[in-house]
Amino acid sequence: GAVVSQHPSWVICKSGTSVKIECRSLDFQATTMFWYRQFPKQSLMLMATSNEGSKATYEQGVEKDKFLINHASLTLSTLTVTSAHPEDSSFYICSALGGGAEQFFGPGTRLTVL
Amino acid sequence: DAKTTQPPSMDCAEGRAANLPCNHSTISGNEYVYWYRQIHSQGPQYIIHGLKNNETNEMASLIITEDRKSSTLILPHATLRDTAVYYCASGGGADGLTFGKGTHLIIQP
Numbered sequence: 001g002a003v004v005s006q007h008p009s010w011v012i013c014k015s016g017t018s019v020k021i022e023c024r025s026l027d028f029q030a031t032t033m034f035w036y037r038q039f040p041k042q043s044l045m046l047m048a049t050s051n052e053g054s055k056a057t058y059e060q061g062v063e064k065d066k067f068l069i070n071h072a073s074l075t076l077s078t079l080t081v082t083s084a085h086p087e088d089s090s091f092y093i094c095s096a097l098g099g100g101a102e103q104f105f106g107p108g109t110r111l112t113v114l
Numbered sequence: 115d116a117k118t119t120q121p122p123s124m125d126c127a128e129g130r131a132a133n134l135p136c137n138h139s140t141i142s143g144n145e146y147v148y149w150y151r152q153i154h155s156q157g158p159q160y161i162i163h164g165l166k167n168n169e170t171n172e173m174a175s176l177i178i179t180e181d182r183k184s185s186t187l188i189l190p191h192a193t194l195r196d197t198a199v200y201y202c203a204s205g206g207g208a209d210g211l212t213f214g215k216g217t218h219l220i221i222q223p
Contacts, residue, residue: 004157034210034211043214044158044213046212049208049209093158101146102160102163103206104160106157107156107157110155
């Protein structure tokens with residue numbers, strides 16, 4: 001089946017630094033990828049839609065200048081959390097759209113900001 | 115985007131069928147219904163999805179009401195390894211998914 005990977009699986013950083021998270025579709029090409037965030041004991045919330053070769057579209061309330069998304073190829077999307085603060089600590093999960101309606105999710109990245 | 119609601123928790127005896135309900139009364143005509151499950155600190159695992167018709171695969175069955183306002187995920191013979199949080203979601207295509215708050219399914223031995 002289709003596999004999506006994320007790197008790193010976890011990261012700890014100091015407040016004020018930037019962190020980049022990679023999302024890769026390993027055995028298929030994905031024109032569209034999505035980024036979700038999940039706080040402890042809560043559901044997944046869509047942050048943004050990443051389209052290859054164009055600007056990402058962000059959900060209401062998500063700051064595009066803080067969460068920079070780049071989708072430079074059909075197999076890679078990156079999310080950079082800029083000037084991270086403790087409230088940005090969360091589980092960040094990406095998904096990639098396959099040929100049909102199915103979305104394949106990555107294993108997630110646990111971000112802890114000290 | 116459709117709002118999905120799910121019961122927060124359910125118990126089911128091992129070997130019995132687990133029936134998980136989801137309400138999505140505001141789903142639009144082109145939005146799919148998806149089911150995923152998540153075990154602590156892992157990414158969501160795809161189970162099944164459908165648009166109008168009932169669907170079945172090796173993991174589960176999905177029953178969608180005719181008016182599409184609700185659906186039921188059926189795990190036919192639950193095992194202890196099926197204990198997880200099950201999420202109902204709507205959306206699909208070029209749109210991201212709107213997740214419900216999830217049902218914590220506990221399989222009892």
